Amino acid sequence: MKIAKHTYDAVIVGAGGAGLRAALQLSESGLKTAVLTKVFPTRSHTVAAQGGVAASLGNSTEDNWHWHMYDTVKGSDWLGDQDAIEFMCRKANEVVVELEHYGMPFDRLDNGKIYQRPFGGHSQNYGQSPVSRSCAAADRTGHAMLHALYQRNVRAKTQFFVEWMALDLIRDADGDVVGVTAMEMETGEVSIFHAKAVIFATGGAGRIYYSSTNAFINTGDGVGMAARAGVPLEDMEFWQFHPTGVAGAGVLITEGVRGEGGILRNAAGERFMERYAPNLKDLASRDVVSRSMVTEINEGRGCGPDKDHVLLDITHLSPETIMKRLPGIREISIQFAGIDPIKAPIPVVPTCHYQMGGIPTNYKGQVVAPKGDNPNTPVTGFYAAGECACASVHGANRLGTNSLLDLLVFGKSAGETVVEDIQSGNLRLKPLPDDAADFSLARMARLENQKDGTNVHEVRLAMQRTMQKHAGVFRFSELLQQGVTAILEVAEQAKTTEIKDKSMVWNTARMEALELDNLIEVAKATMISAEARKESRGAHVRDDAPDTAEFPNGRRDDEWLKHTLWYSEGNRLDYKPVNLQPMSESVDPIALATRTY
Amino acid sequence: MSKRTVQFKIYRYDPDRDEKPYMQDISVELEPSDKKLLDALVRLKVKDDSTSFRRSCREGVCGSDAMNINGKNGLACLTDVDSLPQPIVLRPLPGLPVIRDLIVDMTQFFKQYNSIKPYLVNDNPPPERERLQSPEEREELNGLYECILCACCSTSCPSFWWNPDKFVGPAGLLAAYRFIADTRDEATNERLDNLEDPYRLFRCHTIMNCVDVCPKSLNPTRAIGKIKDMMVRRAV
Numbered sequence: 001m002k003i004a005k006h007t008y009d010a011v012i013v014g015a016g017g018a019g020l021r022a023a024l025q026l027s028e029s030g031l032k033t034a035v036l037t038k039v040f041p042t043r044s045h046t047v048a049a050q051g052g053v054a055a056s057l058g059n060s061t062e063d064n065w066h067w068h069m070y071d072t073v074k075g076s077d078w079l080g081d082q083d084a085i086e087f088m089c090r091k092a093n094e095v096v097v098e099l100e101h102y103g104m105p106f107d108r109l110d111n112g113k114i115y116q117r118p119f120g121g122h123s124q125n126y127g128q129s130p131v132s133r134s135c136a137a138a139d140r141t142g143h144a145m146l147h148a149l150y151q152r153n154v155r156a157k158t159q160f161f162v163e164w165m166a167l168d169l170i171r172d173a174d175g176d177v178v179g180v181t182a183m184e185m186e187t188g189e190v191s192i193f194h195a196k197a198v199i200f201a202t203g204g205a206g207r208i209y210y211s212s213t214n215a216f217i218n219t220g221d222g223v224g225m226a227a228r229a230g231v232p233l234e235d236m237e238f239w240q241f242h243p244t245g246v247a248g249a250g251v252l253i254t255e256g257v258r259g260e261g262g263i264l265r266n267a268a269g270e271r272f273m274e275r276y277a278p279n280l281k282d283l284a285s286r287d288v289v290s291r292s293m294v295t296e297i298n299e300g301r302g303c304g305p306d307k308d309h310v311l312l313d314i315t316h317l318s319p320e321t322i323m324k325r326l327p328g329i330r331e332i333s334i335q336f337a338g339i340d341p342i343k344a345p346i347p348v349v350p351t352c353h354y355q356m357g358g359i360p361t362n363y364k365g366q367v368v369a370p371k372g373d374n375p376n377t378p379v380t381g382f383y384a385a386g387e388c389a390c391a392s393v394h395g396a397n398r399l400g401t402n403s404l405l406d407l408l409v410f411g412k413s414a415g416e417t418v419v420e421d422i423q424s425g426n427l428r429l430k431p432l433p434d435d436a437a438d439f440s441l442a443r444m445a446r447l448e449n450q451k452d453g454t455n456v457h458e459v460r461l462a463m464q465r466t467m468q469k470h471a472g473v474f475r476f477s478e479l480l481q482q483g484v485t486a487i488l489e490v491a492e493q494a495k496t497t498e499i500k501d502k503s504m505v506w507n508t509a510r511m512e513a514l515e516l517d518n519l520i521e522v523a524k525a526t527m528i529s530a531e532a533r534k535e536s537r538g539a540h541v542r543d544d545a546p547d548t549a550e551f552p553n554g555r556r557d558d559e560w561l562k563h564t565l566w567y568s569e570g571n572r573l574d575y576k577p578v579n580l581q582p583m584s585e586s587v588d589p590i591a592l593a594t595r596t597y
Numbered sequence: 598m599s600k601r602t603v604q605f606k607i608y609r610y611d612p613d614r615d616e617k618p619y620m621q622d623i624s625v626e627l628e629p630s631d632k633k634l635l636d637a638l639v640r641l642k643v644k645d646d647s648t649s650f651r652r653s654c655r656e657g658v659c660g661s662d663a664m665n666i667n668g669k670n671g672l673a674c675l676t677d678v679d680s681l682p683q684p685i686v687l688r689p690l691p692g693l694p695v696i697r698d699l700i701v702d703m704t705q706f707f708k709q710y711n712s713i714k715p716y717l718v719n720d721n722p723p724p725e726r727e728r729l730q731s732p733e734e735r736e737e738l739n740g741l742y743e744c745i746l747c748a749c750c751s752t753s754c755p756s757f758w759w760n761p762d763k764f765v766g767p768a769g770l771l772a773a774y775r776f777i778a779d780t781r782d783e784a785t786n787e788r789l790d791n792l793e794d795p796y797r798l799f800r801c802h803t804i805m806n807c808v809d810v811c812p813k814s815l816n817p818t819r820a821i822g823k824i825k826d827m828m829v830r831r832a833v
Contacts, residue, residue: 039651039661040746042746043654043660043661045659047658047745100727101719103716103781105742107732108729109732113726144742154711154715154716251655457643500645500647503613
């Protein structure tokens with residue numbers, strides 16, 4: 001079979017916020033760049049972000065990046081790498097202002113500056129009081145941002161391959177990355193993209209869970225490709241359950257609702273967050289709020305006939321505020337909950353939202369893996385940014401508005417590093433291995449010829465139910481152990497998926513089968529990493545690591561202050577130290593402390 | 598809502614297999630949790646995995662699942678399935694080439710969008726901080742920037758059907774006005790020049806189908822009217 005081959009300086013996979021931000025760096029530097037994306041860029045999931053992007057502009061309340069850095073380290077439950085966190089918080093103002101210059105329609109204050117609202121876990125003066133740090137365009141910040149970035153790329157004449165799905169990473173005998181294979185949806189044909197550098201910006205895999213705020217397309221394609229190519233995945237046990245998904249529908253209701261004054265109430269109408277987080281209350285970190293909600297529900301104080309959700313109340317806000325600051329939320333509530341939040345509270349429940357772990361990178365966007373004595377050796381030619389990557393700035397729990405910041409900062413940083421590495425001559429076009437496309441073609445042929453196989457929908461559903469039951473908001477030792485067996489069984493079934501539709505043209509059945517291969521890698525990584533981590537930290541809280549005087553919150557820094565690395569081959573686990581040292585010598589490390597809000 | 602069966606009549610065409618398009622009669626049993634047309638289509642795809650359509654966010658912000666639903670363009674994810682008379686007739690968006698089933702080739706649509714230079718033009722050296730804009734100036738962008746590029750409007754517009762290569766269409770013109778209305782943009786004259794042509798702007802005959810179908814309740818006709826006003830004012 002003859003395979004078309006395209007050659008570029010750099011290939012970016014994914015055209016959400018991180019991919020588009022990286023693409024700007026490359027296109028504007030004149031490098032020959034291809035951006036592969038399985039959906040038209042403005043359909044990417046960044047579009048669904050609502051509440052804002054963090055930057056310590058200090059437009060309405062005094063702020064500085066040191067406070068932001070402290071909040072982020074504390075939010076991460078000290079699992080975030082402090083060099084990367086310092087880098088991100090220091091760069092925040094620059095990348096947000098840049099975005100404004102690109103045309104992003106931020107809301108404005110009376111003095112003409114960017115409007116900022118409070119958000120969970122963000123504080124003034126090292127945890128003292130809430131701060132307005134979230135730069136917002138109403139409650140459509142992700143939409144406004146993604147369109148502004150796409151528009152800037154139109155100006156930069158970036159070359160897109162729209163509706164091309166990347167299949168596998170190509171590594172040569174040295175382990176260097178030299179390209180990817182990809183399938184064009186319209187023709188079903190597989191091509192090779194040969195390049196000096198490959199940047200993954202493929203987003204998260206929230207669809208491993210049954211109930212998720214994530215789009216259908218969030219199938220962890222880059223994470224799966226990396227895992228299949230032998231790259232370890234970092235900290236995959238840490239998943240964020242967003243406190244406020246619409247009960248039953250899963251659609252996101254931004255934390256910005258609470259930033260504007262919204263209150264969570266139980267069946268008795270009580271503002272229960274006062275009991276769990278006396279200081280920041282409803283604006284505590286997401287993991288804390290989600291666990292508090294589930295505790296309320298488990299203890300019989302849930303709302304509705306089945307007592308299975310709580311209520312998000314903004315009826316005390318003026319209709320003008322709701323129409324001006326939260327118009328999208330009102331639309332979503334009416335559409336998906338049948339409720340106008342001006343008149344009645346919104347039924348909400350914690351819902352899988354964000355993948356804290358991912359492909360390990362440093363703050364330059366280089367993918368790193370253990371080699372010899374160095375656990376962070378760059379994989380030549382391979383870069384990653386955004387939700388698919390783990391820099392690691394979110395550690396065990398991400399703060400709201402830090403994801404849009406992450407994709408801007410590290411999208412740009414990965415782009416800059418690639419430009420540097422290519423222009424300095426460090427990266428050359430290495431020859432393609434003879435078998436460059438064989439692995440992808442074998443996967444396609446297997447799917448094509450599968451007889452008496454399993455059903456893609458059924459296997460996916462089994463995976464989603466397994467993850468939901470065995471690795472949810474609260475985790476139980478016994479359920480995790482059973483979960484490992486269960487998910488490995490599901491993974492076996494995924495090896496023999498069969499599709500009826502064999503058309504070459506826009507075959508969505510084939511696409512879903514290929515996506516399932518990626519999801520399964522993520523699901524295995526999550527369950528196995530979670531079972532192994534015998535402590536509670538951030539979003540990973542287990543019954544056998546309870547809050548004690550010796551180990552507050554169940555966190556075991558003596559044994560578990562380290563990053564997990566999971567390898568697909570043999571489901572092997574390895575660990576590497578957390579970087580507790582900031583990037584600059586002049587910046588003091590944020591010392592370990594017990595996390596309370 | 599309980600379990601119930603819904604009847605569909607769906608436009609099907611796979612160029613790899615079918616000589617010509619046909620309408621497929623098919624029914625599917627819905628679960629109580631299936632509320633939107635997209636839920637029903639996903640359920641249908643379990644039954645027949647060859648049914649092809651685009652979808653992503655399932656909450657009306659990505660613009661993937663635009664289609665012609667019982668004769669009117671809309672988003673499947675924002676349409677209550679139980680509100681639709683049956684059989685539910687689904688066709689691809691009108692006026693664009695069909696690739697397969699409900700999937701259309703949107704090249705022409707995006708070409709028109711790109712033709713209006715959909716990006717902020719301001720060649721002054723950027724200040725160190727944000728460019729300032731008053732809340733009132735920013736409010737001028739409301740009703741313009743929220744467009745999701747689903748193409749419901751342009752593909753319901755007879756002027757776009759007739760001249761998709763010459764008439765920018767409501768979505769592109771809405772975007773053009775979004776930048777004209779932005780106090781930070783300095784290319785108003787060039788933008789008006791770019792539209793000064795018998796077709797690009799003036800093929801809009803205020804039929805207002807675009808307003809009728811927009812799933813985000815935007816009003817491209819009003820934006821087009823404002824551009825026309827500016828053209829006239831500029832000429833006198």
